[in-house]
Amino acid sequence: MSDGRAAPVFGGESLLFLTDEQLRQGIEAMFFAYRGFTADPDRILADMHYGRAHHRAIHFINRAPGTTVTNLLSILGVTKQSLNRVLRTLIDDGLVESRVGTRDKRERHLYLTDRGRALEARLSDAQRTRMRAAYREAGPEAVAGFKKVLEAMMDPEMRRLYARLKDGK
Amino acid sequence: MSDGRAAPVFGGESLLFLTDEQLRQGIEAMFFAYRGFTADPDRILADMHYGRAHHRAIHFINRAPGTTVTNLLSILGVTKQSLNRVLRTLIDDGLVESRVGTRDKRERHLYLTDRGRALEARLSDAQRTRMRAAYREAGPEAVAGFKKVLEAMMDPEMRRLYARLKDGK
DNA sequence: GAGTTTATGTCAGCCTTGTTGACATTCCAA
DNA sequence: TTGGAATGTCAACAAGGCTGACATAAACTC
Numbered sequence: 001m002s003d004g005r006a007a008p009v010f011g012g013e014s015l016l017f018l019t020d021e022q023l024r025q026g027i028e029a030m031f032f033a034y035r036g037f038t039a040d041p042d043r044i045l046a047d048m049h050y051g052r053a054h055h056r057a058i059h060f061i062n063r064a065p066g067t068t069v070t071n072l073l074s075i076l077g078v079t080k081q082s083l084n085r086v087l088r089t090l091i092d093d094g095l096v097e098s099r100v101g102t103r104d105k106r107e108r109h110l111y112l113t114d115r116g117r118a119l120e121a122r123l124s125d126a127q128r129t130r131m132r133a134a135y136r137e138a139g140p141e142a143v144a145g146f147k148k149v150l151e152a153m154m155d156p157e158m159r160r161l162y163a164r165l166k167d168g169k
Numbered sequence: 170m171s172d173g174r175a176a177p178v179f180g181g182e183s184l185l186f187l188t189d190e191q192l193r194q195g196i197e198a199m200f201f202a203y204r205g206f207t208a209d210p211d212r213i214l215a216d217m218h219y220g221r222a223h224h225r226a227i228h229f230i231n232r233a234p235g236t237t238v239t240n241l242l243s244i245l246g247v248t249k250q251s252l253n254r255v256l257r258t259l260i261d262d263g264l265v266e267s268r269v270g271t272r273d274k275r276e277r278h279l280y281l282t283d284r285g286r287a288l289e290a291r292l293s294d295a296q297r298t299r300m301r302a303a304y305r306e307a308g309p310e311a312v313a314g315f316k317k318v319l320e321a322m323m324d325p326e327m328r329r330l331y332a333r334l335k336d337g338k
Numbered sequence: 339g340a341g342t343t344t345a346t347g348t349c350a351g352c353c354t355t356g357t358t359g360a361c362a363t364t365c366c367a368a
Numbered sequence: 369t370t371g372g373a374a375t376g377t378c379a380a381c382a383a384g385g386c387t388g389a390c391a392t393a394a395a396c397t398c
Contacts, residue, residue, distance in 0.1 A: 017309040032327040033319035106374045128192045134321035140186040145314020150202035152303035158201040275345045
C-alpha cells in the first residue's frame with residue numbers, strides 16, 4: 001500500500017485503499033483530528049465570552065480585509081441573522097470595524113481593528129503551532145496528499161472559494 | 170513541491186511546506202472539507218429530529234457494540250448530561266438498546282437495534298460515498314498522506330483511541 | 339460490615355450558535 | 369419610478385454544548 005501498487009487489481013492499479021475499512025478509518029480520522037484542530041483556539045476563546053463562530057469570522061475578515069457581509073456569509077455558510085449576532089459583538093467590543101461602502105453604500109466592508117488583529121494572531125498562532133508540528137511529523141509528501149484529499153472532499157462551491165483564497169483572490 | 174525535494178534548505182530537506190502560507194492553506198482546507206464531510210449525513214438527519222450528535226453516538230455504538238456509556242463519553246468528549254440527552258432519545262425511539270452489565274451491573278452496555286443499524290447504514294453509506302469519491306480522485310498515495318497528517322494532528326489521547334479502533338480494539 | 343468510590347441517570351438552568359419568519363431601510367439599476 | 373439587492377434587526381425557537389447538584393446501585397477497600 002505504501003507504494004500505491006500493492007496487490008494489483010482491475011487493470012494494474014490497487015483499489016485496496018477504497019475498502020470500506022479504509023473509508024471508515026478516514027472518517028474516524030477526520031472526526032478525531034478536527035477535535036484537535038479546534039482545541040487550542042477553543043481554549044483561548046473560552047476565556048473571553050467568544051466561541052468558534054467568532055474565530056471563523058475573525059479568520060476570514062483577516063484573510064480578506066474589506067470583505068462584505070454577503071461574501072462572508074457565503075464563505076461561512078450560515079444565515080445572516082446568525083452571522084450578524086456574532087459580528088455585532090465583535091464590532092461592539094472593538095475587534096471589527098464595519099465601514100459603509102463607497103461605491104455601493106448598501107454594502108458593509110469589514111476590517112479588523114488593532115485589537116482584532118491581536119486576537120487573530122493569538123488564535124492562529126495557536127492553531128498553526130499544532131499544524132506545524134503535524135506537518136513536520138508527517139513530512140512534505142504526506143502534506144501534499146492531505147491537501148489533495150481534503151480538497152476532493154469539499155462541495156464544488158467550497159472548493160471554488162478555497163481555491164480563490166489560496167491563489168490570493 | 171510535488172516531489173517533496175524542491176529548493177533544498179537546511180540539510181537537503183525542503184521546509185517550504187512549513188511556511189505560514191502552507192499552514193494557513195491547511196487550516197482553511199480543514200474548515201471547508203469538514204463542511205463537506207458532514208453535509209450528507211446532516212441532510213439525512215435533518216429530516217428526522219436528529220442532529221450530528223446522534224450520528225456520532227450511532228457511529229461509535231455500531232463500531233464497538235456493547236460499549237459502555239463511560240467509554241463512549243471518552244470517545245465523544247462531551248459531558249454525560251449531554252450524551253445522556255442524545256442516548257435517551259435514541260433509546261426511546263428504539264434505535265439503541267441499553268443492557269445492564271452482567272459482570273458489573275452498574276454498567277450499561279449499548280447496542281444498535283435493527284432500526285438503529287438501518288439508520289447507521291444510511292448515514293455511513295452517504296458519508297462513505299463522498300469519501301470514496303475523494304479517495305479515488307486523490308489516489309492511494311495522497312490517502313496515505315491524508316491519514317498521516319490527520320493522525321499527527323490529534324491530541325495524544327485521541328490518537329490512542331483512534332489507533333485502538335483502527336486495530337480492532 | 340462500614341465507608342468510599344465508580345458508573346450511571348436525572349433535574350434545572352445557562353450559553354452559543356444555528357434556524358425561520360417578518361419587516362425596515364437604503365440605494366443601485368433598469 | 370419601481371423592483372430587487374444588500375443589510376440590519378426583532379422575535380421565537382431548537383440543538384447541543386456546559387455546570388452544579390443530587391440519587392441510586394454496585395463494586396471495592398479497609
